[in-house]
Amino acid sequence: MNGSLYIVSAPSGAGKTSLVSKLLELDSKIKVSVSSTTRPKRPGEQGGVNYHFLTVEDFQKQIETFEFLEHAKVFDNHYGTSKTAVDNLRNAGKDVILEIDWQGAQQIRHQIPDAISIFILPPSKEELLRRLTGRGTDSEEVITRRMQDSVSEMSHYNEFDYIVINNNFDLALKQLQSIFMAGRLTKASQVVYHKVLIDTLISKD
Numbered sequence: 001m002n003g004s005l006y007i008v009s010a011p012s013g014a015g016k017t018s019l020v021s022k023l024l025e026l027d028s029k030i031k032v033s034v035s036s037t038t039r040p041k042r043p044g045e046q047g048g049v050n051y052h053f054l055t056v057e058d059f060q061k062q063i064e065t066f067e068f069l070e071h072a073k074v075f076d077n078h079y080g081t082s083k084t085a086v087d088n089l090r091n092a093g094k095d096v097i098l099e100i101d102w103q104g105a106q107q108i109r110h111q112i113p114d115a116i117s118i119f120i121l122p123p124s125k126e127e128l129l130r131r132l133t134g135r136g137t138d139s140e141e142v143i144t145r146r147m148q149d150s151v152s153e154m155s156h157y158n159e160f161d162y163i164v165i166n167n168n169f170d171l172a173l174k175q176l177q178s179i180f181m182a183g184r185l186t187k188a189s190q191v192v193y194h195k196v197l198i199d200t201l202i203s204k205d
Contacts, residue, residue, distance in 0.1 A: 001192040003029070003094040004183050005086065005112055007105045007160075010120035011150030013131040015166040019120065020097060022173055023180075030180060031094045033086050036062070039077035042137070052082075070100060070107035075149070079104070095180060102156035118179060119160035123167035125151075 010016035024030055036052040038059050047053050054062070059078050062068060071080035081098055089096045098108065098115075108115050122128040128150060132143050157163060162179050166172040183189070191198060 001093060001189065003090045003092070003096055005090065005108070005115040006095060006097045006180070006183075007108055007115055007117040008097050008099050008120065009101055009105055009117070009153075009156075009160065010166075011122070011128065011153040012146050013128045013135075013150065014120045014122045015131070015169065015172070016099060016120050018169070019164075019166065019173055019176055020099060023097075023176055026177065027180065029093070029095055030097060031089050032097045032099060033081055033089065035099070036068075036080045036082065037077055039075070039079075069111065070098075070104040072101060072103040072107075074101055074103075075146075081108075095183070102153060102159065105156075105159065116162070116179070116183060117160040118162045118164060118176070119157045120164050120166050120172070121154060121157065123165055127167075 008016060008020060020032060024032065034048065034050070034052060036054050036059065038054055038056050039051075041047070041051075041053050045051070056078065059071075059080065062080065063071060067082060067084070068080035069083045069086055071078060073079075079100070081100065081104065086096055086098070098104070100108070105117055109117070122131070125147075129143070129147060132138070132146055138146070164172050164175045164179075184193075
């Protein structure tokens with residue numbers, strides 16, 4: 001059975017990356033589709049692991065050849081999701097996470113209506129600002145802009161199926177895990193995974 005497609009979105013600083021990274025450690029059936037981006041590589045990042053780092057020209061070529069399932073411009077940089085990469089993972093039975101913003105999420109919903117979407121929120125604006133400032137990698141001007149963009153991003157929370165408030169990391173992680181577990185317990189999934197057992201149980205022999 002093909003894996004399910006999950007969208008995980010959040011404003012910058014909400015803790016999405018940390019939550020998803022821990023989730024991947026705990027559940028080998030979940031994979032993240034590595035996005036392509038035109039933004040510069042940050043210290044410690046690896047091409048093909050964190051992102052596929054492309055030039056603007058190469059990114060544009062992939063748009064023109066319809067290689068992206070979705071793409072958007074965020075903070076003056078382009079981001080996109082490969083159709084082929086997602087299909088290959090789902091065909092291998094993996095649940096696939098797309099870490100994308102609300103714009104990308106809208107594009108995915110139009111193409112794949114059964115995609116499950118999750119939005120992660122911070123517990124307060126004050127905590128969000130503290131997390132953004134605590135990174136120590138951005139200027140005050142960049143942080144101010146990120147806060148403004150985060151408020152705009154959070155206004156789209158009602159377009160998502162699930163909301164997780166990342167106040168306590170461990171609790172938020174458990175809530176995120178429960179969404180994936182529930183997806184595997186639907187009738188449609190269980191009938192495929194346990195067909196032999198179910199046929200035996202309802203057999204009149």
